[in-house]
Amino acid sequence: MRGWLNKQRNLLDFSLSSLSRRRGKTLGMLAVYTAIVFLLASVMLFSHAIRREAATVLAKSPEVLVQRMVAGRHDLIPARHLDAIKGIRGVQSAEGRLWGYLFDPAAAANYTLMVPTNPRIEPGKVVIGDGVVRVRSADPGDLMSFRAHDGSLVQFKVESAISRDSALVSTDLFLVAEEDFRRLFGIAPGLFTDLAISVRNPREVTKIAEKIDAALPDTRIILRDEILRTYESVFDWREGMLLVLLAGSILAFAIFSWEKASGLSAEERREIGILKAVGWETGDVIRLKMLEGLVVSLSAFLVGYLLAYAHVFHFGAGLFEPVLKGWAVLYPKYKLAPFVDELQVATLFFFTVFPYTIATVVPIWRAAIVDPDTVMR
């Protein structure tokens, strides 16, 4: 056993010396390889973490939402629809929601206005999200004014701000009283933005959705399951988009590494010839060259993955932020919970370390079985 270990160490020494003789090439290869692993791992870690966070956080979003559609557009829904829905067996509760958007010219940002039912906001007061605090430098007690639908001014006194911890779901929120909401947009009593429904038996959700659809044909029904699937597909799509953008560089790297690993230079060919001439066996030569491949690919994987982990979970995925921000003024400052899928990491390991190592074997084997004298010439 000791002899075997010594032999492996000697082989490793030899392969490291061989790599350091081609220092420039090896370091260049290592840098590009590490960068590719870093990018792939960053996309993978970010997408998985945000997908899991969305699923965890939105698991308690409204069970069923009913919107009214008029001429293909979302329209306000009358309270009589609420009565019709309450009459359907299996519906536990149904309430009208009031929410919408308000463009603030002072900050050039869109706020999401909502009327919460629990806790109720007093008329004239507002509770704001962390992003609104940032863009308006607003503190509790400050006044904010907006023009209503009829041109009159509606003034709000900032009551409190929502904690930054929940910025991912609340950064642009502007919570107001029902009276203020209706006054701001001129929405008559008895009209709502949409209806939120909870169902007694979760297994009956689809059946109840069908009943609502049959009773109120001018509505569109959104189930919680569909909200969750929307986010699954948003992040699948975004991961796919980033991978498509990266595909060019990944392909270029694959060609480069294949060329590098599978095509032997004259110098390497001569080296193999000399090794064979001084008594090395074919198996030893192959093992030596595989070790060289393993040294490069394993180091690139470990360094690339660790950098990606730090980038996504400790430095806020700074490289992706400009892409994800779009034109949003109120982009939330949030720290992703580090959801890591071990199987994904293992897959990344497999697809980055093994192909390169294996690619080195075939040409080495071909060169190693030829007569040393022929190879050296």
Add this chain to the structure above:
Amino acid sequence: MLRKSDGFLILSAVLLVLLGGSFADAALGLSRAAPALHAKAEMVEKLGLTDLVLFTEARYTRHPSQADLHSAFQDHPFAMDHFPTGSLLPPPMPRGRP
């Protein structure tokens, strides 16, 4: 003097320990993030929220789960989606439910 193989093995061992450490850090980070996740889920339940605040520039990007299927193109007939986020959001999913 330290052999090259020893240097490489020590470096690899350090990197492997760091790899293991990253999993431990993730587990620890998750347990630390649990109260914040719970608070977020509670806020979603209390306010009846439906979407994450990722893109606030247009209604169909702020609430992708609530927007109707053609809202990106409703400004006028043949309107193009002029927000860059449109390229980051997927096309609507076919629905199996009536």
